[in-house]
Amino acid sequence: MPLRVDLTLPVAAPADLIHTDDFSMWRYAGVLPVPRSEAISLVEGFTPLIELDERTWIKDEARNPTGSSKARGMSMAVSAAVLLGAERLVAAAAGSAAVALSAYGAAAGVPVRVAIPDDTPQAFADECRRYGADVDLVPNSGARASAAARPGERDVDVSTMREPFRVEGEKTMAYEIFEQFHGDMPDVVVYPTGGGTGLVGMWKAWDEMERMGWIGEQRPRLVSVQASGCAPIVRGFDAGSEITELWEGAKTTAYDLRVAQPIGGFLCLQAIRETEGTAVAIPDQEMRDMASRLAAATGVDICTEGGAAWAATKRLRASGWIAEADRVVLFNTGAGLEGR
Secondary structure, three states: OOOOOOOOOOOOOHHHHOOOOOOOHHHHHHHOOOOHHHOOOOOOOOOOEEEEEOOEEEEEHHHOHHHEOHHHHHHHHHHHHHHOOOOEEEEEOOOHHHHHHHHHHHHHOOOEEEEEEOOOOHHHHHHHHHOOOEEEEEOOOHHHHHHHOOOOOOEEEOOOOOOOHHHHHHOHHHHHHHHHOOOOOOOEEEEEOOOOHHHHHHHHHHHHHHHOOOOOOOOOEEEEEEEOOEOHHHHHHHOOOOOOOOOOOOOOOOHHHOOOOOOOHHHHHHHHHHOOOEEEEEOHHHHHHHHHHHHHHHOOOOOHHHHHHHHHHHHHHHHOOOOOOOOEEEEEOEOOOOOO
C-alpha cells in the first residue's frame, strides 16, 4: 500500500508561502515536507509552459536536470532519505527514474544501486554508471526488477510509490501551473502515465490548494495516457474497476510508460474519476510520429511519451471530449533523444 505525506497546511495566500526568489521547485518549500535548507537540489522544476495555440500549452519537463520530470521526485526523495540517515539508495526503474536517482545520489554523496530491465537502451545504464551508481540489468519483468532492488537493512527503496516523497516532489508541477495560469487552472491536463507519481502528485496538490483557499472545488480533468502495449490504467478505467491488474507481456518503446503493474494504479484511477477525466492508450508508432511532428512544429525537444500526450489531445479534441474552448496543458515528460 503506497504511503502519502499528510501535511498540516495553513489557510494562507500564495504570496505568503511561495519563495519567489527561488527559481526551482523549492520555491514551494512552504508546502513541502523537507525544508529548503536541507534540499538536495540540482535546480529542478520551474519549467516553462510553451504556447502551442491559444488554447493549448506544453509543459516542458525536458528542461529538468537529467532531462525528465523524474528529477523533481528524486530531489525530494533523496533529500528526505538523507534526513532519515539512509546509507544507500536503491530502486527498480525503467530508465529516466534510474538516471535521476543516480544523479541525486551523487549530489548527496550517498551510494546508489538501480535495477533496470535488460532491454532498456544501453545509454540509460551508461549514464547511471557515469554518476557512480551500481547497475543491475534484470529480465524485463517488473516483479523481478523489484526483487533485484530489494533494500538491505540500512538501504532506502525509492522505487515508484514505495515511499511517499517522490509524489511530494512531482506535485510541484501543479503548483507551477497554478502560478503560470496566474492563480487559475486549465480545464484539462494530459499526462503520460507509467507508475503514476506525477498524476497522483498533481491530484494531491489541487486538494492542498483548496484546503489553503487558493482554488475552489473545480479541478482540471486529468487524462492518463499510456502505451497500447502496456496500459493497465486504461484497461482498469474502461472496465470500471477500482484497481489495476498486471499487464502480461508489456511491450513499448516508451520506456517510462512500461510499468506493467503500478503499485499506485488504484490511486491513478481514483484521481481520474474524481476529476471527471479519462484514460487513453496510444500505439508506439503513433506516439513516435506525433513526437516528431510536434518537435518539428515547435522546436521543443519532444520525447516519445510527450508524443503520446499530443496524440491523445488531438484524439480527444476530435471526439469533442475536449471542447473547443477548453484550455489544455499537455506534458512533455522528458528529453526526446531516444536512449538519451
